[in-house]
Amino acid sequence: MKAVLKGAAYILAHTPDMIVHSGTTQTTERIVNPESEYLKQIGGHIRSFEKAVEYPPNQVYIGGMTPEELKDTPFPWHDKAAAGARFGRMGEIMPQDEFIGLIKAADSFDLVMLEENFAGKVKAKLEAHPVCSAFAQRIGAGAEISAIKRQIADFHAEALYFDGAVVGCVKRAHEIDPNLNAHVMFENLVSKASGALAFLNLFEKSGIDPLGVEYVIECSEEACGDMNQRGGGNFAKAIAEMAGAVNATGADTRGFCAAPTHALIQAASLVRAGTFKSVAIVAGGATAKLGMNGKDHVKKGLPVLEDVLGGFAALVCADDGVSPIVNTELTGSHTVGTGSSPQAVMTALVAKPLEKGGLKFSDIDKYSVEMQNPDVTKPAGAGDVPEANYKMIAALAVTKKELERGEIPAFVEKHGLPGWAPTQGHIPSGVPYLGFARDLLTMGDGNRVMIVGKGSLFLGRMTNLFDGVSIIMERNTGVEAACPALREAQGPESVTVKRENRIKVAVTTLGSEHGAENIVRGAEEAARDGGFDVALIGPVQGVKTNLEVIETADEASMYKKMEELLDSGYIKGCVTMHYNFPIGVSTVGRVTTPAKGRDLYLATTTGTASTDRVEAMVRNAVYGVITAKAMGIAEPTVGVLNLDGARAVERALITMGEKGYKVNFSESLRADGGAVMRGNDLLNPDCDVMVADSLTGNILCKMFSAYSTGGAYEATGYGYGPGIGEGAKRLVLILSRASGVPVVANALRYAAGLAKGNVLAVADAELAKANRAGLKDFSTTKNAKTHKTEPVEVNQPAKEVVTEEISGIEIFDLDDAVALLMSKGVYAESGMGCTGPVVLVNEKKHGQAVGILKESGFVGE
Amino acid sequence: MDLENQNRVKNAAEIHGAENVVVVIGAAEGEAAGLAAETVTNGDPTYAGSLSGVSLGLRVIHCLEQEFKDAVDAAVYDEQIGMMEMVLNVDEIVAEMVSIREQYGKY
Numbered sequence: 001m002k003a004v005l006k007g008a009a010y011i012l013a014h015t016p017d018m019i020v021h022s023g024t025t026q027t028t029e030r031i032v033n034p035e036s037e038y039l040k041q042i043g044g045h046i047r048s049f050e051k052a053v054e055y056p057p058n059q060v061y062i063g064g065m066t067p068e069e070l071k072d073t074p075f076p077w078h079d080k081a082a083a084g085a086r087f088g089r090m091g092e093i094m095p096q097d098e099f100i101g102l103i104k105a106a107d108s109f110d111l112v113m114l115e116e117n118f119a120g121k122v123k124a125k126l127e128a129h130p131v132c133s134a135f136a137q138r139i140g141a142g143a144e145i146s147a148i149k150r151q152i153a154d155f156h157a158e159a160l161y162f163d164g165a166v167v168g169c170v171k172r173a174h175e176i177d178p179n180l181n182a183h184v185m186f187e188n189l190v191s192k193a194s195g196a197l198a199f200l201n202l203f204e205k206s207g208i209d210p211l212g213v214e215y216v217i218e219c220s221e222e223a224c225g226d227m228n229q230r231g232g233g234n235f236a237k238a239i240a241e242m243a244g245a246v247n248a249t250g251a252d253t254r255g256f257c258a259a260p261t262h263a264l265i266q267a268a269s270l271v272r273a274g275t276f277k278s279v280a281i282v283a284g285g286a287t288a289k290l291g292m293n294g295k296d297h298v299k300k301g302l303p304v305l306e307d308v309l310g311g312f313a314a315l316v317c318a319d320d321g322v323s324p325i326v327n328t329e330l331t332g333s334h335t336v337g338t339g340s341s342p343q344a345v346m347t348a349l350v351a352k353p354l355e356k357g358g359l360k361f362s363d364i365d366k367y368s369v370e371m372q373n374p375d376v377t378k379p380a381g382a383g384d385v386p387e388a389n390y391k392m393i394a395a396l397a398v399t400k401k402e403l404e405r406g407e408i409p410a411f412v413e414k415h416g417l418p419g420w421a422p423t424q425g426h427i428p429s430g431v432p433y434l435g436f437a438r439d440l441l442t443m444g445d446g447n448r449v450m451i452v453g454k455g456s457l458f459l460g461r462m463t464n465l466f467d468g469v470s471i472i473m474e475r476n477t478g479v480e481a482a483c484p485a486l487r488e489a490q491g492p493e494s495v496t497v498k499r500e501n502r503i504k505v506a507v508t509t510l511g512s513e514h515g516a517e518n519i520v521r522g523a524e525e526a527a528r529d530g531g532f533d534v535a536l537i538g539p540v541q542g543v544k545t546n547l548e549v550i551e552t553a554d555e556a557s558m559y560k561k562m563e564e565l566l567d568s569g570y571i572k573g574c575v576t577m578h579y580n581f582p583i584g585v586s587t588v589g590r591v592t593t594p595a596k597g598r599d600l601y602l603a604t605t606t607g608t609a610s611t612d613r614v615e616a617m618v619r620n621a622v623y624g625v626i627t628a629k630a631m632g633i634a635e636p637t638v639g640v641l642n643l644d645g646a647r648a649v650e651r652a653l654i655t656m657g658e659k660g661y662k663v664n665f666s667e668s669l670r671a672d673g674g675a676v677m678r679g680n681d682l683l684n685p686d687c688d689v690m691v692a693d694s695l696t697g698n699i700l701c702k703m704f705s706a707y708s709t710g711g712a713y714e715a716t717g718y719g720y721g722p723g724i725g726e727g728a729k730r731l732v733l734i735l736s737r738a739s740g741v742p743v744v745a746n747a748l749r750y751a752a753g754l755a756k757g758n759v760l761a762v763a764d765a766e767l768a769k770a771n772r773a774g775l776k777d778f779s780t781t782k783n784a785k786t787h788k789t790e791p792v793e794v795n796q797p798a799k800e801v802v803t804e805e806i807s808g809i810e811i812f813d814l815d816d817a818v819a820l821l822m823s824k825g826v827y828a829e830s831g832m833g834c835t836g837p838v839v840l841v842n843e844k845k846h847g848q849a850v851g852i853l854k855e856s857g858f859v860g861e
Numbered sequence: 862m863d864l865e866n867q868n869r870v871k872n873a874a875e876i877h878g879a880e881n882v883v884v885v886i887g888a889a890e891g892e893a894a895g896l897a898a899e900t901v902t903n904g905d906p907t908y909a910g911s912l913s914g915v916s917l918g919l920r921v922i923h924c925l926e927q928e929f930k931d932a933v934d935a936a937v938y939d940e941q942i943g944m945m946e947m948v949l950n951v952d953e954i955v956a957e958m959v960s961i962r963e964q965y966g967k968y
Binding site for chain 1: 892896907908909942944947949
């Protein structure tokens with residue numbers, strides 16, 4: 001069974017006080033030169049949490065920005081700010097106070113004491129954290145500051161600082177054992193806590209079930225154990241326990257910076273051998289390395305850039321037919337006999353695995369090497385580490401006569417990446433690219449990536465040898481698992497070629513008022529275009545077709561399969577008749593207008609961009625622009641339909657334009673002009689995007705699609721379109737249950753066009769820009785107001801799987817209905833059903849929830 | 862320069878005499894090469910190691926410099942170092958080395 005990379009997650013913890021009190025550069029200086037200028041100056045060079053969050057390399061690390069975007073950011077980066085939040089697509093950046101709370105939660109031996117006020121605040125913050133809320137109860141009531149200070153003064157406890165003040169301590173775990181002293185316990189708890197945070201993010205961001213993990217390999221650079229077994233372990237199991245992976249065992253792998261790549265190879269080998277089906281690799285961060293190059297940074301007037309701890313986690317599983325293969329046959333290793341010259345090292349690590357696979361240097365799309373952030377290393381005189389590695393790979397290709405010397409810069413540009421990882425030893429080594437590699441090898445157009453990890457063993461004073469290992473990851477041609485019929489029909493090779501170059505979109509088969517046949521015929525019509533592939537998901541109810549059918553038993557498993565295939569990148573977009581988008585997401589329809597046949601994007605047609613009418617329409621305008629841009633209209637023109645609130649929307653958009661998000665308004669056809677549009681402008685529009693509230697948009701979409709048929713059969717247009725918004729992470733397009741064959745076909749064409757235009761990436765970029773221009777503040781001011789008028793003390797019940805819908809609630813009451821249920825201990829989420837807003841609850845709580853809502857008048861009797 | 866390496870250089874100079882020691886630098890870029898060279902000639906500019914304030918003025922050369930290349934077996938050089946000529950900024954490193962030798966070299 002081949003091994004595949006199922007997911008990867010990355011976390012940073014911003015720990016400014018730990019730079020000063022725990023980083024070895026600083027602790028050494030305090031011993032050697034306690035009165036040094038450096039120690040006096042360093043306080044003025046510490047970044048705030050906000051600065052660390054907007055620091056472009058940190059955003060890349062958590063998936064908030066791509067390496068390509070970083071490459072386009074002018075160097076140096078420390079004075080640039082990226083749009084992005086503390087939670088990214090692949091992980092998060094945690095502030096110091098929450099992280100100290102996590103250290104307490106990681107403590108199984110009552111070693112960590114937190115000051116009572118601090119404990120209270122941290123507890124509240126953890127309660128609100130998306131993956132750490134369960135840890136809040138482990139914080140406890142806290143201790144008096146005097147007791148903590150006594151531990152530090154009299155019993156060698158390691159102080160924990162926040163904003164320069166002592167807020168807690170880590171006690172020693174033994175009176176004389178140096179391996180269990182307070183300092184070592186502190187470092188090990190940090191490693192455990194940050195590793196567990198990465199692990200939890202892996203589950204959250206990749207939708208991986210912690211209960212499915214069978215084995216964990218921890219690969220940091222710390223050692224835990226007592227004086228009889230220094231480094232005895234086992235961080236792996238401690239982290240698995242903390243993250244709730246109760247079905248896993250595991251062990252630690254050490255190899256300095258090369259350890260994560262060693263661990264990746266081990267994980268893939270365990271899966272390949274069939275020993276375990278699901279193996280995680282994980283590592284937390286090291287406080288010792290904080291501010292390692294601080295002296296150079298301070299001397300050059302820079303902020304101390306090494307102010308974050310790093311952590312990562314990745315999951316290797318048995319072949320799912322979709323995720324990239326971690327090819328255990330194509331590995332490289334620096335052996336004892338390899339030698340230490342750069343040629344010898346690069347030959348062993350890069351040329352050897354290529355040779356094994358009969359590959360050329362240029363067959364690898366991207367090499368992931370030591371991904372250290374050059375912003376950190378260059379001022380410290382260590383140069384640009386990734387770039388040096390890429391030059392060496394290129395130079396090796398020259399010696400192998402695969403490249404001309406003059407082509408080195410072009411090779412580095414094409415096959416290299418900028419460095420973005422914090423200099424936390426093992427953290428930058430090969431693995432920071434795993435998440436992006438998964439994107440490239442599934443959704444992107446890449447076919448192969450090489451992961452290279454290297455380590456300096458002399459630091460342990462056991463050998464002067466160097467070390468390193470490497471492994472190639474490949475696109476999964478996975479026809480066996482995904483589509484036996486297609487493989488048989490076309491042969492494996494033709495399928496492989498198709499998978500690499502073509503976009504595949506799908507449509508779900510259930511829910512049409514005209515039956516499954518209506519969907520199948522529409523899909524066949526779209527597939528005949530030939531520019532993209534079409535698959536069907538769900539039961540086809542006996543309808544015969546040559547299209548790829550991904551059969552499922554029922555409607556629930558159909559939706560589950562759809563999400564799975566979208567997440568894995570096997571399909572790039574999916575058309576369906578019903579989907580619960582979160583609030584904040586609404587769909588951009590596309591219709592053909594009757595006067596001159598011009599296509600018009602209706603923003604929006606289902607879903608709720610915001611519960612505030614004006615904000616919703618402003619958002620709709622942005623969503624419409626996103627969609628039109630993804631469809632290839634470079635500068636879409638926008639009209640706002642003359643509805644209640646239109647003038648306020650126009651004003652808001654103009655203000656956003658002044659702040660940097662310019663919307664190109666169209667002029668009404670009517671004599672009095674203006675950007676506010678009337679009926680004429682619908683029938684014969686002069687704009688690309690028409691903005692309306694989604695209920696009006698919904699009616700318009702129906703009118704345009706079915707005005708010639710009476711409504712029961714939608715004959716023209718492209719359907720209700722893709723869900724766009726901050727919460728839309730998959731390309732899902734909506735059709736009406738009345739949509740006929742031509743509309744089904746057009747919706748698939750629309751989906752393929754949007755996938756080709758990478759609409760989700762366009763949405764990320766446009767929303768970031770719009771947020772900077774005030775879109776974000778629009779909602780926070782609004783929310784702040786709501787909270788003030790009605791303070792609800794919500795004691796959050798634990799998150800549950802919510803599958804039961806309760807409809808009939810007014811959109812403006814939706815948030816209150818959810819809050820009410822939560823306050824009564826029923827976990828609830830808001831969403832958009834096909835007939836309007838819904839509250840979602842667990843199926844077991846449905847009756848109880850309906851009762852509560854009836855009693856309070858949210859739904860009728 | 863690594864603190865332990867400073868000790869080793871200092872000990873070598875004490876045992877064999879400063880005039881009999883040549884330090885070969887392998888740093889990957891100019892500034893780092895210059896810092897290492899300065900450490901073994903003028904003393905540790907970062908005042909962290911045992912060569913702080915100790916001006917040994919040793920002979921110092923970078924392995925990418927022509928004189929070093931001429932002094933070793935060409936085949937071995939090519940196998941061990943040759944590739945790096947394509948990778949590193951040789952001119953910058955050499956200029957830095959020459960400058961340090963001119964300023965602080967005693968032999």
